[in-house]
Amino acid sequence: MATLPQTDWTQRADLAQLVAALGAENMRWVGGAVRDTLLGVEVNDVDAATTLHPPEVMERLEAAGIKPIPTGIDHGTVTAVLPEGNVEITTLRKDVATDGRRATVAFAEHWQDDAARRDFTINALFAHPETLEISDYFGGLGDLAARRVRFIGDARERIREDHLRILRYYRFQSRFGAELDAEAEEACAELAPMLKGLSRERIASELLALLALPAPQETLARMHRAGVLGVILPEAGEDTIAAHGQLLAHERAQGVAAAPLRRLAALLPADPRLAEQVAARLRLSTKQRVHLVRLAKRGGAPEGTPALIYAEGPRVAEDLLLLDNAPVAGVADFTVPNFPLKGGTIVARGVAAGPEVARILQAVERRWVAEGFPDAARVEALLDEALGS
Incomplete structure (x- = not known):
């Protein structure tokens, strides 16, 4: 039986308190924390699944002196407020009906039922909170070892249940994948038009999350060839994808962290009106829209980098310089002076x-x-x- 290695988060005292409150046999660690620990990746969030229903979860937490927040109680989720980081606790669920945008769920009794409704095998691994034994119902451990992102069950069926899984597949494949899954690739290309039925906010969230990854270039090129990128961002073409690749190379050469809006700007033609339209379509915030439109104008200030920083601020100036393949050393540390005349x-x-x-x-x-x-x-x-x- 495979087990989760001991790490900082598995030895947290506040998690031990949580386990004592809910009962070790009533809960399992699940999802990203289990997957990332097995991959040796830093864990940021810990989630738990439980056989207990939300009212009992809240009652037990309160009795143990842990504050519960009913963050998604209608869907079975209660958040436990803990000193070293909150934990989302979700009652086991199974899908009753799906329409590609949302699912109607019912509470389940068995761990495998809950695992079966998840998207990818690597996200359906459960770990016992005390023994750390891993329950793997769909071959997720093998897929992790192969660095393969594979849908649970039939890929086309899973995408029809939730169209956003197309974009999630590409994001997870870019983050974790090495070996491509042929069925997943074919299903995403075939069902790409279904993305048109999703809310723009959900599409924007997944697109920006993909662009925040260290090296999404090859994934974007694959999405373009499969016709997926053309559905969610038709303004992007081979020339802008190539420009995006040049930006990533420039970022790496200068040791600059990823910035999703900067990378989105690189995927678009340098046209402020077009950027305005894309921002509106993706329902970006006002702050994001203003930033994206400014980046679409490209070009720095003729007076040089300090003048550009003074006019635009360090963040916008750095993005503009990177998009123009210019050096950015010292931009982040530049102190913008105050004009001494009133x-x-x-x-x-x-x-x-x-x-x-x-x-x-x-x-x-x-x-x-x-x-x-x-x-x-x-x-x-x-x-x-x-x-x-």
């Missing part, structure tokens, strides 16, 4: 308050930026020149 100083020099003050202020600021942010004495001299002219 409108009141100009008024005190005899200029009537109004548009003329703003014009002079802007003219002096432009020269101050162009000269590399000189000190207040030089700004005073620049003001003298502006007033003299």
Whole structure:
């Protein structure tokens, strides 16, 4: 019997308290924490499955002095608030009906029923909270060893149950996969049009999660060849996918972390109106939309990198420089200076308050930026020149 290796999270004192509250035979660690531990990947979130129904889960947590939050109680999920990180506890479930966008579920009694409704074999591994013995109902351990992402059961059936599984497949394959699963690849290509029925928010979430991975380039190229990328991002073509690859190489060469919006910008033609349309279609936040549209304009400031940082801020400036294949060393550490001239100083020099003050202020600021942010004495001299002219 395979077992989960002991690691930091399996030895947490607060998790031992949780196990004592619910009973070791009533729960299992499941999903990403089990998968990532077996792969030697850092675990960020711990999830548990349980045979107990939500009211009893909450009652037991409260009796043990653990705060419960009914985060998704209608679907069987209760969050246990713990000192070293919260845990989502979900009652075993089985699908009753699916329509490709959402599922109607019922509580189940057996661990295998819950495993059967999950998407991929590597996500359906359960670990006993005390013995750490692993329950593997669908060959997930073998797939992990082969670095293969494989649907549980028939791939086409699983995609018809939830169309988003197409994008999840590519994301998980990019993150964990090495050996391609032929059935999964064929099913995703064949059923790609089903993605049109999903909410734009769900598509955006999966797309940005894929773009946040270290090396999604080959996956994006495969999605393009399979016709999947054309459904969710028709603006991306072979030329922009190649530009995206150049950006990734530039990021690696300069040791810059992934930024999903920067990478999305690289997948789009440099057209602000088009970026606006994509942001609206994907239901991006206002902040994300503004950022994406600015990146679509490309090009830095003619005065150089410091001027660009002053005008745009470090984050936007770094993205623009990377998209233009320019060096970014020092951008993140650059301290944006404060312009030492105020409108009141100009008024005190005899200029009537109004548009003329703003014009002079802007003219002096432009020269101050162009000269590399000189000190207040030089700004005073620049003001003298502006007033003299």
